[in-house]
Amino acid sequence: MRSIAGDEPGSQRYFDMVERIKLENVSIRFRMSYHKIASTKQMVSEAYRRFTQRWTPDYFDALDSVSLTVNTGEIVGVIGRNGSGKSTLLRTISGIYQPDKGKISVSGKISALLQLGTGFNTQLSGRENIILGGLTLGLDRQDIEARIENIIEFSELGDFIDVPMQYYSSGMMSRLSFSIVVSLEPDILLIDETLSVGDLEFQNKSQTAMHRMIEQATCQMIVSHSLDTIQDLCTRVILIDHGKLLFDGEPKHVIKEYIKLTQ
Amino acid sequence: MMAFYSDIWRNRDLIKFMVDGQQRAAVVKSVLGWLWHVLVPLSQAAIYFFLVAIVFSAGGARGDLTFITIVMGILHYALLYHMSSFVQPAIYGNASLLLQIKIEPAVLIAAGFFRSIRIWFNGIVVFFCFFFVLGESFTLKAMFYPLILLLFILLTWMIGLLVATAGVFLRDLERLLPVILQLTMYASPVIYIVDFYPEQFTYLLLFNPIASVFALLQWSLLGAEIDVLYSVSVVLIWIFAGGVVSHAFYRWGRTRFTKVF
Numbered sequence: 001m002r003s004i005a006g007d008e009p010g011s012q013r014y015f016d017m018v019e020r021i022k023l024e025n026v027s028i029r030f031r032m033s034y035h036k037i038a039s040t041k042q043m044v045s046e047a048y049r050r051f052t053q054r055w056t057p058d059y060f061d062a063l064d065s066v067s068l069t070v071n072t073g074e075i076v077g078v079i080g081r082n083g084s085g086k087s088t089l090l091r092t093i094s095g096i097y098q099p100d101k102g103k104i105s106v107s108g109k110i111s112a113l114l115q116l117g118t119g120f121n122t123q124l125s126g127r128e129n130i131i132l133g134g135l136t137l138g139l140d141r142q143d144i145e146a147r148i149e150n151i152i153e154f155s156e157l158g159d160f161i162d163v164p165m166q167y168y169s170s171g172m173m174s175r176l177s178f179s180i181v182v183s184l185e186p187d188i189l190l191i192d193e194t195l196s197v198g199d200l201e202f203q204n205k206s207q208t209a210m211h212r213m214i215e216q217a218t219c220q221m222i223v224s225h226s227l228d229t230i231q232d233l234c235t236r237v238i239l240i241d242h243g244k245l246l247f248d249g250e251p252k253h254v255i256k257e258y259i260k261l262t263q
Numbered sequence: 264m265m266a267f268y269s270d271i272w273r274n275r276d277l278i279k280f281m282v283d284g285q286q287r288a289a290v291v292k293s294v295l296g297w298l299w300h301v302l303v304p305l306s307q308a309a310i311y312f313f314l315v316a317i318v319f320s321a322g323g324a325r326g327d328l329t330f331i332t333i334v335m336g337i338l339h340y341a342l343l344y345h346m347s348s349f350v351q352p353a354i355y356g357n358a359s360l361l362l363q364i365k366i367e368p369a370v371l372i373a374a375g376f377f378r379s380i381r382i383w384f385n386g387i388v389v390f391f392c393f394f395f396v397l398g399e400s401f402t403l404k405a406m407f408y409p410l411i412l413l414l415f416i417l418l419t420w421m422i423g424l425l426v427a428t429a430g431v432f433l434r435d436l437e438r439l440l441p442v443i444l445q446l447t448m449y450a451s452p453v454i455y456i457v458d459f460y461p462e463q464f465t466y467l468l469l470f471n472p473i474a475s476v477f478a479l480l481q482w483s484l485l486g487a488e489i490d491v492l493y494s495v496s497v498v499l500i501w502i503f504a505g506g507v508v509s510h511a512f513y514r515w516g517r518t519r520f521t522k523v524f
Contacts, residue, residue, distance in 0.1 A: 030522060043433070091521075095365040098518040110365070118363040123288030132284060135277035136364055 019107065020188055020219045021070040021093055026102035028088060028243075032058040062088040064243040065102070070219050077234035077251060078223045079258050085243040086223045090114060090190045093221070108218060111137065111186030116177035122166040126157055126176050129165055133180045147183045154209070155179035156202070175202060182209040189217040193224055227255050264510055270367040281374040282381060285349075300382045301338075301389045308337040311454040331397050332485060336453035336477060338386040342419050343447075343473070345379035347440045350423035355431045358524040368517055372427045376420060387412075394484070404483045411479045414498045418472055421505035428509070428516040431523055452477045457487050469494055472501035 049055040062085050070076050078086045091097045093104065094112035119136035120129045130151050134144035152161050155176045165173060191210075214220050214233065224230055230237055230251060237254035239247040241261065247254045271278070290296035312333045353375035354361070354368045361368060430436045451474035452459065460468050469475045475494035481487035482494075 091362070096362060096521050098522075112363075112365065114363045119360050121284045121288055123291055124284050128280075128284065132277075132280050135274075135280055136360070136366065141276045 018072045019069055019105075020072055021068070021107075021221070022103075022105045023066055023068045023093070024103045025065045025067055026063055026092060026099045026104060027061060027065055028063040028092060028097055029059045029100050030062050032060060061243045063092060063099070066240075066243070066245045067102075068238065068245060068248070070221060072218050074219050074236055075214060075234045076219075076221045077230035077237040077254075078221055078240060079225075079227070079230060079237060079255070080240040081262065084240045086240055087114065087192055088243075089240065090192055090221060090223055094190055106188065108187035109138075110188045110190060111184050111217075112190040112192075113181050114190070114192045116174050116181070118177075120165060120173070120177070122168075123164055125164055126155070126161040126168070127152070129176065130180055133177065134183075137180070137184065139184070151176075151179045151183050154182065154205075171199065178206055182206070182213050184213070186213070186217045189214065189220040191220065191222045191224075227258075231255060267367075267369055267510065267513075271369055271373045274367070274370040274373075278370060278374045278377060281371075282378045285374070285378055286381065297382070297385060300341075301386050304337045304341045304386055305334070305389070308334045308454075311337065315454055329397075329485075331394060331399055332456055332481065333454050334393050335390055335480060335484065338383075338390040339415070339477070339480060340448055340451075340453045341386050342379060342383040342415070343422070343444050344441070345382050346376065346419050346423045347426075347444055349375035349378045351375075351426045351430050351436065351440055353427045354520055355434070355524070361521055362524055368427075368520055369424075369513070372424060375427070376423050379419075379423075380416065399485070401484075402486065404486070408480070408483045411476065411483055414479075414495075414502065415476045417502050418476065418498060418505065421502060421509045424509040424513055425505065428513045431516060431520050447471070447473050450474060452481060456485075457481050457489055466490075466493065470497055472498050 046055075046057070066085075066089065078089060080086050088097065090112060091114065092099055093106065094110050094114075095106075096112075119133055121132060124132065127148070130148055131141070131144050134147070135141065139147075155161070155172075155178075157172060157176060160168065160172065165176075168176070211233070214222075222230065222233060234251050236249065237247075237251045238245055239254050239258050239261070246261075247257045286297070293299065295302065308330070312330050315333070316330075350372060353371045357368075357371050360366065360371075426436060426440060448454070450468070450471055457465075457469075457474075457478040469478055469489075475497045478487065478489045479491065479494050479498070482489045482491060
């Protein structure tokens with residue numbers, strides 16, 4: 001990995017900050033999907049092949065010896081091509097994946113916004129799904145009750161809030177989901193491509209809310225393919241390719257390297 | 264193990280909400296709603312009674328097989344079938360959720376389990392209605408019924424934890440488990456009385472913990488004669504052994520679930 005200019009580890013600004021996320025040589029391996037065991041037949045067949053032909057399934061490294069530190073006050077953008085390991089990195093930091101090698105330490109409560117609408121029950125009303133979604137995201141019932149009116153107001157769903165979600169359009173569902181998300185007060189915020197939803201008017205509103213949320217969190221990591229967003233929001237950017245951390249440094253420099261990589 | 268149960272306790276509101284929501288969603292646009300959860304086992308009990316007690320003329324020689332015996336057996340055994348429907352797929356059925364949010368998979372297993380308990384409890388209430396309507400009455404042994412029920416619930420939880428974990432790695436279990444449960448039902452005194460066991464094999468057959476639970480239920484409510492100490496010991500041994508194995512297996516599996524998805 002190469003560091004590019006700016007806030008390099010060791011600079012005065014780093015000494016003033018507290019480490020919130022630290023990854024030390026973190027690696028994650030996945031079986032190739034065509035070698036995943038899906039049935040007893042496959043399991044027996046694999047055991048037989050391993051025994052008779054000394055066969056081993058194919059693996060790929062979704063993350064390969066990634067070392068990274070994120071400090072208080074930093075907004076780290078994660079960029080890279082499709083399948084480079086960006087989402088895997090966020091999932092690993094949030095604890096969804098356990099690393100095969102290396103160590104992760106996190107100081108603070110993580111909120112990971114990896115996909116909108118996760119955990120909703122479409123048979124329930126929007127109001128009930130606010131409670132379900134909030135509980136799933138780790139809020140307690142009283143917290144949700146206290147925020148529910150603000151969430152409803154922000155979502156602009158009006159009377160639809162008491163209608164079962166199966167009758168919502170996808171835009172309405174995203175708006176409600178986003179409204180729950182921006183009501184959170186996270187310590188460490190991990191965002192994966194959820195920065196704008198809904199129509200143009202709602203998009204402007206959601207951008208403002210998201211920026212406010214980002215300001216409130218002590219540190220953030222944002223995965224996005226929108227280089228403008230990354231350039232505007234982030235204080236530091238990392239570039240990942242084939243599971244390896246290639247560059248880490250100032251946004252404009254790392255973005256330049258990314259553009260070179262894709263050409 | 265403490266961390267495991269404290270996670271479940273911490274997420275009790277989420278579990279309650281999931282159970283409520285899933286249960287309501289399951290009965291949407293159904294005229295009879297939750298009643299189906301009672302009507303299906305009751306109709307099974309009627310069919311088994313017709314087959315076992317009438318067509319095959321069982322009972323009489325080695326004790327009386329009454330309708331209430333079969334109703335008790337089927338409505339209690341329903342917990343295992345509900346476990347198969349709601350607990351076994353609890354982890355892999357929520358794969359997309361587990362890939363997006365850090366949530367302890369045990370919480371999803373617990374939600375499936377409490378949903379099973381909730382549906383099953385309706386059946387238990389209906390059983391007691393039948394119990395009194397058909398002229399049965401409590402004896403002192405009935406005092407032990409709640410304890411036997413507790414043992415049965417613990418045993419089912421251990422089995423649920425085991426199959427929910429195993430189901431992630433081996434989807435065949437989804438098809439296999441109902442068959443195993445059906446066979447276990449026939450091997451246990453669910454649709455017949457414990458007196459039907461050949462005397463020389465009684466202890467061997469009661470080593471099956473489900474058989475021992477149902478023998479204890481018949482002893483407690485219907486006055487069957489069994490070696491209570493033996494049956495209780497068998498159930499406790501299985502709960503302990505099953506508890507150790509299922510928790511160890513879950514601990515091994517929980518770091519691998521999301522990768523298997």
